[in-house]
Amino acid sequence: MTDPVMRLKDLTLSLDGNAGMVEILKGISFDVMQGETLGLTGASGSGKSSLLMVMGGLERASSGLISALGHDLTPMGEDALARFRRDNMGVVFQSFHLIPTMTALENVALPLELAGEADAFGRAATELEAVGLGDRGNHYPSQMSGGEQQRVALARAVVGRPKILLADEPTGNLDAATGELVMDLLFDLRDRTGATLILVTHASELAARCDRVIQLRDGLVLSDNVAVAAQ
Template identity: 70%
Template sequence: MSEPILSLNDIGLTLAGNAGAVEILHNISLNVERGETLGLVGPSGSGKSSLLMLMGGLERATSGQVTALGHDLSALGEDALARFRREHMGVVFQSFHLIPTMTALENVATPLELAGHADAFDRAEAELKAVGLEARIGHYPGQMSGGEQQRVALARAAATRPDILLADEPTGNLDGANGAAIMDLLFGLRDRHGSTLVLVTHAQDLANRCDRVVRLEDGRIVEDSARKAAE
């Protein structure tokens, strides 16, 4: 069997709070296989988003080890982590994190330029067309709806053709119609680029589309189930 693309071994996360240290995650061990779609579900405060941040090297574990593509993320400095994410990961948040002074095209092209791609703007344009925004390429975030801004964020995450695509409540700020459209686009991008997809969601219909669902409660995994084992 091939090596997991993501591996978490006995992970703990403790953060400082106003009343003292708060344990967010407890002894989490989890492997994610290449090409898998994994949904992280559970009540608010269960540690889902924190777990996703650890997978992306956006938060450092207090204990244990996080390995991505064979690299121990805890052993990488901030600059090396940033380069690793830029080259291998795409991240989509509930809030879109677009740069307001840049057009949709510039928002998508910027990470490609930083990664040294000479065809950054051509690739950015292709990704925006893939999410149905060819008519919005020259628009700024403030000129777009929430659903359109999330499409730009998806295009930006997918433009680098990441090995790992992480999404934190990607439909959380959208109405039902826009949320359904983003769900379709998210899985379409995953299929087109062959990325491993890990997403945090409260939406059961979105979780049901994943190959596997992991449920967290109080910072612990309480269920790990394959949804499509029979397919």
């Protein structure tokens, strides 16, 4: 049997709020397999985005274990987590997170430059072409629409050929038509790169495109099912 790409065991997350410590995740356990597309759903405040942050090493769990690609992330320091994420993961956020003083081409090339890749800008140009922005490489984020910025963010997320692709409500700030375009691109990029995709979404039509859907409620797994479209 293939080993899981990610394994979560009894993960908890507590954060300090105005009224004291708040339990965000209350003991999450599941495996994610190679090539799987996993949707994380649930109402606002259910813990799905926090869970994705923990899975990406962007938030440290309060307790429990998490491994990715056979590596235990639990004891890693911030620098080690950053290197692991750079080498193995791509992340797409709802709010794009592009660097405003860099062009689209520079934003996409940045992860490769940080990794010391020689052909960073050539590969970045190829990825911009793949998301339909080959002619926008010299434009800054402020000169681009929200949909274009998110397409740049997609190109940046996959330029390093990550084994794991994490997406947190990637269409949340887009209109319906642009959001559909971005999601089509995201799934196309997943198919092209062979990455395992973990997608946080509140949209049932997006969840139905996933192989499997885990629904969260109050920091717990409410259900874990194969999506109807994948059956």
